[in-house]
Amino acid sequence: RPQTYYDSFTHWLQKRHNWQIEPNWILDVPGVVPAINFCIQALTNPDDKVLLFSPVYDPFFKAIKLNQRSLEVSNLYLENNEYRINFAELEEKLKQGIKMILFCSPHNPVGRVWQRDELVKLANLAIKYQVLIVSDEIHFDLVFSPNKHIPLASLGSNIAQQTITLTSPGKTFNIAGLGGGFAVIPNKITFALLKNHLDKNALHLGNPLTTAAYQAAYQDGEEWLEALLEYLYENYKFVKEECENLGIEVTNLQGTYLAWLNFSHFGLSQTHLEEIIYKKAKLGLVSGTQYGSNGKGFMRLNFGCP
Structure with missing residues (x-):
């Protein structure tokens, strides 16, 4: 190199x-x-x-x-x-x-x-x-x-x-x-x-x-990155607003392009939550328990996209 x-x-x-x-x-x-x-x-x-x-x-x-x-x-x-x-x-x-x-x-x-x-x-x-x-x-x-x-x-x-x-x-x-x-x-x-x-x-x-x-x-790539950060933050604000309109809490985000969605107040088991997200809503989120047992009741959403 x-x-x-x-x-x-x-x-x-x-x-x-x-x-x-x-x-x-x-x-x-x-x-x-x-x-x-x-x-x-x-x-x-x-x-x-x-x-x-x-x-x-x-x-x-x-x-x-x-x-x-x-x-x-x-x-x-x-x-x-x-x-x-x-x-x-x-x-x-x-x-x-x-x-x-x-x-x-x-x-x-x-x-x-x-x-x-x-x-x-x-x-x-x-x-x-x-x-x-x-x-x-x-x-x-x-x-x-x-x-x-x-x-x-x-x-x-x-x-x-x-x-x-x-x-x-x-x-x-x-x-x-x-x-x-x-x-x-x-x-x-x-x-x-x-x-x-x-x-x-x-x-x-x-x-x-x-x-x-x-x-x-x-x-x-620095100029491109600055534009990307603005774009990603607008995506985050959109995700947060839409989720909260549905009663889904979104953890405060300071970095990354990954939203951590909190469904715990709905009282669902993780299996039931996964069934709703994957089979009914047909969304490609990642189950919170994949990241540890205290991820129960959460889902991760990647908003790094157009």
Whole structure:
């Protein structure tokens, strides 16, 4: 891959997210979801405890279970129509020897863009208990004003040493099918361990089409992205208004193109809700329980479309 490819990425991080990284922190990965699995394989051992915040993107659950790690769940809680981290519960779980946290920022499916104070609390706990954080930040460009994405590792050198940031332009520019992505790893030992794991499996090779597309997106796609964000937010407002007219609550959205619809007050079982949505309404929503047991009564709607 040419140096201009990496330069386009580092310039994008600096301009869009105020994060200055070193080129030798960048490790090529075949995709964010595969990279989550490789992080677990390379940096933890069987039966190690790996924690996630539920509800969350379902490949997180699969990555932990399929790699024979012990799944630990910290449930997000809904307050004033947005989800929050239960830091007291989290610390109690960290005391029990959590090896790794899988973090989603911005959060899929609940649409949270984590604020600085929340990220600082998480970082301080990770540092206190020496826990590695794998931070999936693939939706980091899809954030609606006045919210601002803050890369977890940008908070300071201490948390940067304990964070692997995974991202790609795939969601931003709707080119996820090309594969590929970036892992940003300031810690030299962590970087070497993950790189060795990828090299052993011949997963370091690049795709010329992906390289060209990603570089072009980062170099020339900012104007398009600004127009996209306006379009997506209008879609969100339309979804929210129409759903609320039907008595369906929509969780406050700060980022992503995913609406989290709350049907819980209708008192339906998840099976009955799915039957209504899929068979009667014939809608292609995703059942909330796919993202964890506390997704009961919810459905996820993708409004990233014309």
